[in-house]
Amino acid sequence: MYIQSAYAVSPQGSFNELLENPAQYRGDRLTCKEPDYSKYIDPKLIRRMSRIIKMGAAAAMECLQQAKVTMPDAITTGTAYGCLADTDQFLTRMVEFKEELLSPTAFIQSTHNTVGAQIALMLKCHHYNNTYVHRGSSFEAALMDAMGLIGEEAAQTVLVGGVDEIIEKSHAILSRFDLYKKEGSTETLIGGGTKGTMAGEGAAFFLLNGNREEGSLAKLDAVQNWYKPTVPVATLIEDFLKRNRVAAGSIDLLITGNNGDARYGGQYEALQQSVFKGIPSVTYKQFCGEYPTASAFALWMAAHILGTGQVPGVEGPAPKRILIYNNYKQQYPSLYLLSAC
Amino acid sequence: MSKEQTVYIGGLGVISAIGNNVAENLEALVSGRAGMQAMQRLQSVHKDTLPVAEVKVSNDALAELAGLPAEISRTALLSAVAAKEAIADAGIELPAWRRGFISANSVGGMDKTEDFFPGFLQDAASGDLKMVAHHECGAVTEVVADALGIKDFVTTISTACSSSANSIFLGARMIRQGLLDVVVAGGTDALTRFTLNGFNTLMILDQEYCQPFDENRRGLNLGEGAGYVVLVSEAVAATLNKKPFCALSGWCNANDAYHQTASSPSGTGSLLAMKGALKKSGLSPEDISYINLHGTGTQNNDIAEGTAIATLFEGNYPPMSSTKSYTGHTLGASGAIEAVYAALAIREGLVFPGLRLQTPMKDLPFSVTTVLEKRKIDHVLSNSFGFGGNCSSLVFSRAAFNHL
Numbered sequence: 001m002y003i004q005s006a007y008a009v010s011p012q013g014s015f016n017e018l019l020e021n022p023a024q025y026r027g028d029r030l031t032c033k034e035p036d037y038s039k040y041i042d043p044k045l046i047r048r049m050s051r052i053i054k055m056g057a058a059a060a061m062e063c064l065q066q067a068k069v070t071m072p073d074a075i076t077t078g079t080a081y082g083c084l085a086d087t088d089q090f091l092t093r094m095v096e097f098k099e100e101l102l103s104p105t106a107f108i109q110s111t112h113n114t115v116g117a118q119i120a121l122m123l124k125c126h127h128y129n130n131t132y133v134h135r136g137s138s139f140e141a142a143l144m145d146a147m148g149l150i151g152e153e154a155a156q157t158v159l160v161g162g163v164d165e166i167i168e169k170s171h172a173i174l175s176r177f178d179l180y181k182k183e184g185s186t187e188t189l190i191g192g193g194t195k196g197t198m199a200g201e202g203a204a205f206f207l208l209n210g211n212r213e214e215g216s217l218a219k220l221d222a223v224q225n226w227y228k229p230t231v232p233v234a235t236l237i238e239d240f241l242k243r244n245r246v247a248a249g250s251i252d253l254l255i256t257g258n259n260g261d262a263r264y265g266g267q268y269e270a271l272q273q274s275v276f277k278g279i280p281s282v283t284y285k286q287f288c289g290e291y292p293t294a295s296a297f298a299l300w301m302a303a304h305i306l307g308t309g310q311v312p313g314v315e316g317p318a319p320k321r322i323l324i325y326n327n328y329k330q331q332y333p334s335l336y337l338l339s340a341c
Numbered sequence: 342m343s344k345e346q347t348v349y350i351g352g353l354g355v356i357s358a359i360g361n362n363v364a365e366n367l368e369a370l371v372s373g374r375a376g377m378q379a380m381q382r383l384q385s386v387h388k389d390t391l392p393v394a395e396v397k398v399s400n401d402a403l404a405e406l407a408g409l410p411a412e413i414s415r416t417a418l419l420s421a422v423a424a425k426e427a428i429a430d431a432g433i434e435l436p437a438w439r440r441g442f443i444s445a446n447s448v449g450g451m452d453k454t455e456d457f458f459p460g461f462l463q464d465a466a467s468g469d470l471k472m473v474a475h476h477e478c479g480a481v482t483e484v485v486a487d488a489l490g491i492k493d494f495v496t497t498i499s500t501a502c503s504s505s506a507n508s509i510f511l512g513a514r515m516i517r518q519g520l521l522d523v524v525v526a527g528g529t530d531a532l533t534r535f536t537l538n539g540f541n542t543l544m545i546l547d548q549e550y551c552q553p554f555d556e557n558r559r560g561l562n563l564g565e566g567a568g569y570v571v572l573v574s575e576a577v578a579a580t581l582n583k584k585p586f587c588a589l590s591g592w593c594n595a596n597d598a599y600h601q602t603a604s605s606p607s608g609t610g611s612l613l614a615m616k617g618a619l620k621k622s623g624l625s626p627e628d629i630s631y632i633n634l635h636g637t638g639t640q641n642n643d644i645a646e647g648t649a650i651a652t653l654f655e656g657n658y659p660p661m662s663s664t665k666s667y668t669g670h671t672l673g674a675s676g677a678i679e680a681v682y683a684a685l686a687i688r689e690g691l692v693f694p695g696l697r698l699q700t701p702m703k704d705l706p707f708s709v710t711t712v713l714e715k716r717k718i719d720h721v722l723s724n725s726f727g728f729g730g731n732c733s734s735l736v737f738s739r740a741a742f743n744h745l
Contacts, residue, residue: 075596080477082499094538095459099386107539108602108728111447112478112499117729120596126613129596129731130507133449133499134479141496145511148518172465173473227486227495 001150001208002216002341004157005066008204008300009035009055010288015304018312022287024187028180029166029199030289035062041122048105049118050085052165055203056115057122060159063205064123067215072207073155074128075116076145077163078138080292082112084167092169115163115203128155136328138162139293140225143208147223150210161205162296171199179290181260189260189286197259200289204296206303212341217307218322219341221246225334233267233333237275237325240335252319253311254281255298257326259290264330271325279323282314295326295334306340347740348513349585351523351573352431354423355681357566357668358394361406362426367685370693371713375667377550377562383532391546393532394564394669409488414450414475415565417484419674420529423567424485427525431571432582438522441494443512444482444569445504445528447673450475452533481529494521499673501727502635503594504528505568506676506735510592512572522577527569527677536672537563543602551638553663554647554709556700561637564669568677570684584741587687590720591624591736593617602728603641608649610732611635615653615722618734628720629659629736631692633679634709635724636663637670646724647705658707659722660714662695676725676733683721683737690717 011030012018023033037046037054040061046054056077064070090106111117113131120129128149132141139162146158174180181189181196189198209216222244229236241248254276258268272281288297302322305311309318324336356362358376359369369376380388382395396403400418404411407421424442428435450473457472475481482497494515498507505528512524530536540546540563547560570589578585595617597610604610619626635646650658664682665671671678686692692714701708719739726732 080479082478090539091455091458091535092462094455094534095462099534099538102538102542104539104542107535107542110539111501111728113501113727113729113731114601116500117596117601117731120598120730121601124598126596126598126609128594129500129729130498130511130594131500132496133477134482134495134497135477137496138479148514151518152514169461169465173461173470176466176470227483227492229492 001147001210001220002212003218003220003303004207004209004213004216005063006206006217006300006303007059007062007066008202008297009059010202010297011200012287018287019310022312026185028182028184029171032201050083050109052083052085052163053109053115053118056161056163057118059203059205060119060161063159063207067207069157069207071123071125072157072159074149074158075119075125076130076142076158076160077116078132078142078293079112079115079163080133080135080138081164081170082133083110083114084165084170086110088167088169136292136332137225139296140334143223146208150208156210158208159205160208161203162293163203164201164291164293166199166201186286190258190283192260193262195261195263197261197290200291200294202288202297204300216341217303218338221337221339223336225332228331229333234271234275236333237335244337246337248275248279251279251321251323253322254279255302255322255324256281256283257285258283259285267330282311292328298324298326299336302338306338346517346575347588348516349573349578349588349740350570350684351433351578351581351585352427352571353681353684354427354430355568355678356396356419356423357671357678358396358564359667361398363681369667373694373696375550375696377669385534385537387537387541390548391537392550392562394562395532396565413484414481415452415531416446416448416450416529417475417481419531419567420444420481420485421488424489424525424569427569427571433523433571435523438577439493440491441512441515441521441524442486442489442491443496443508443524443526445498445508445673446478446481446530447499447501447504448530448533448536449478449481451535452531455534500731501729502672502675503725503727503731503733504673504676506725506733507594509570509589509677509680509735513589516572516574522574524572525569526572528674529567530565530671530673532563532565545639547638550697551666552697553636553638553666553695554643554702555698556702558638558640558643560639562669564671566668566671566674566678568674568681570680586741587684587737588740589735590738591618591622593621594733597730597732599730604645604726606645608645610730611646611724611726612649612652614732614734615649618736622736622738624720624736626654627657629722630718631686631721632659632661633683633721633723634661634663635726636665638665644704647702651706660692660710662693662710664693666696679723680735683723686721687718687737687739690715692716
């Protein structure tokens with residue numbers, strides 16, 4: 001299975017920007033740098049769409065354009081929070097206007113499948129379309145579905161994405177759960193030794209292809225994720241590598257989901273002293289922030305590292321094999337194994 | 342039937358406005374008793390104008406049935422009650438197998454969030470955070486997965502009104518892929534002011550009791566509930582004391598790609614979903630003994646779905662009905678509740694009558710069944726179509742278990 005193309009609307013403008021001069025953020029969150037939507041979406045639609053829909057649609061369209069594919073065989077989307085801005089708008093008006101004088105637009109766009117549905121609508125794509133909404137494994141579920149469709153030969157190309165947005169009210173509520181640093185900085189986020197992380201958001205889409213096409217970025221060798229495992233994560237990782245016949249020493253680069261929260265960083269460090277020992281590693285949440293579908297950003301970054309042979313912030317030979325390890329809220333460990341193609 | 346492994350339905354569980362378990366639901370379907378009435382539990386300014394199909398059990402009583410705390414989302418409580426019934430019905434020793442819980446919902450813990458919100462809008466530091474802890478759709482699923490002790494695979498699908506049809510076929514796919522042995526699959530949704538007002542702004546709610554597939558239909562009534570099936574592999578089926586009587590033989594997910602909420606006049610998505618599901622099951626239209634319609638009762642759905650059926654079944658229409666005339670439209674739960682009814686139709690040899698039909702739709706060459714029909718049912722086609730053009734159809738087939 002191959003990642004033919006990958007595009008992310010994220011707090012970083014592009015992969016090149018990430019290589020040359022990554023955008024830095026201060027405070028408690030990172031915000032997406034939004035593209036010129038008129039390149040991708042009809043202006044009439046742009047006005048109606050909320051931000052998450054535009055980000056998702058733009059990422060999907062750019063992905064298809066890069067792959068020169070006009071009609072994917074399936075579309076799968078993962079989002080933990082769904083269309084927060086539309087949900088908030090409808091809910092707030094409903095409370096303030098006491099259930100009277102409401103307009104349907106925000107409600108219509110508040111359903112969790114709106115991003116995937118709008119992409120289908122723009123493409124006039126009548127094919128398989130599914131949306132996963134399972135917290136820290138929403139993107140993984142969408143990807144598993146996509147890989148399953150290709151494995152079943154029900155599809156050759158699948159457009160698969162992970163999208164989540166921050167809005168003021170969701171950020172205010174999540175902040176009350178003591179998740180974020182008060183005065184964070186992306187430059188010192190990882191290893192800064194203080195509690196809390198920085199909130200992030202993004203929309204990353206991929207065109208998966210069962211075959212290797214000209215210009216494919218990477219081969220996706222294996223993906224696995226777990227829900228609240230009782231077995232130690234180190235054991236899960238060892239088993240994963242064994243099952244996929246990969247010696248830890250043959251991995252050129254490890255990308256970890258350490259989010260800079262000192263309360264949990266030790267778990268990533270312990271693995272780097274054991275199962276991951278000796279593997280060169282980088283982190284990614286200083287680039288995109290922490291959010292439930294952040295692993296989609298890591299996969300986008302890994303695909304482009306393999307495609308270009310360059311690692312953000314690191315000089316050296318081009319990696320041929322990458323392992324991504326994320327463990328959102330210590331409940332949803334996930335592993336992605338990719339190689340150059 | 343396809344040459345691939347048969348995925349059997351090992352157990353059923355349901356809670357809806359017409360009953361708190363499978364037996365009560367069946368009894369209501371047989372006796373033609375609808376579940377909608379004036380709003381009793383939901384607090385809304387529309388309580389005197391918009392009838393709804395509420396589950397007639399308080400959160401406290403549901404919590405008791407579910408063995409969960411009463412303060413969690415009603416969406417989770419309904420889910421736990423129906424999922425537990427399905428597992429008990431299957432009589433299965435879950436820990437022996439690789440097992441999954443695939444649920445679906447459209448609103449997650451919105452019932453709690455909408456109570457939290459007025460205070461929060463006044464003061465962003467106020468409100469009990471426990472009320473938003475299960476806001477996410479996935480959080481509702483996890484409460485139940487944890488209560489059931491399922492963790493090999495847990496996920497949540499949300500494609501509006503087709504959500505739980507998708508969760509059911511995903512379970513079957515994962516069994517055929519050899520990833521899981523047993524999957525408890527279905528969906529849940531509780532009534533909320535959010536959804537009630539949302540549908541009300543679309544002007545598709547009927548102020549009277551809905552009349553699906555009637556020429557003078559006015560819209561839908563919202564309902565609530567949950568439904569689950571226990572999907573089992575051939576190997577698991579062989580170990581069950583109560584041998585499965587039916588299997589999920591076909592499914593298809595297609596997109597109408599016409600409008601965010603409205604269906605295309607030709608019912609393109611519906612037609613693709615039904616055709617695809619028949620193809621997957623290896624059946625022809627004439628093999629279908631009963632269609633459980635999506636049949637919401639809106640002008641738009643019923644003509645689009647009806648047109649697609651007229652195209653596919655041309656001249657050879659099986660009996661069909663919309664059980665939403667009993668349960669209201671239960672959104673993310675509807676595909677799964679109707680999957681349970683499809684299985685019951687096969688088991689009991691019954692076509693459940695549509696209620697309140699007065700004038701059949703003039704533009705359709707067929708009409709829905711209005712009297713309880715006793716007949717052998719071999720294959721049921723069940724439709725679930727939603728916002729975003731998401732259309733899914735499932736085919737359930739009689740399949741007396743034998744050692745293949």
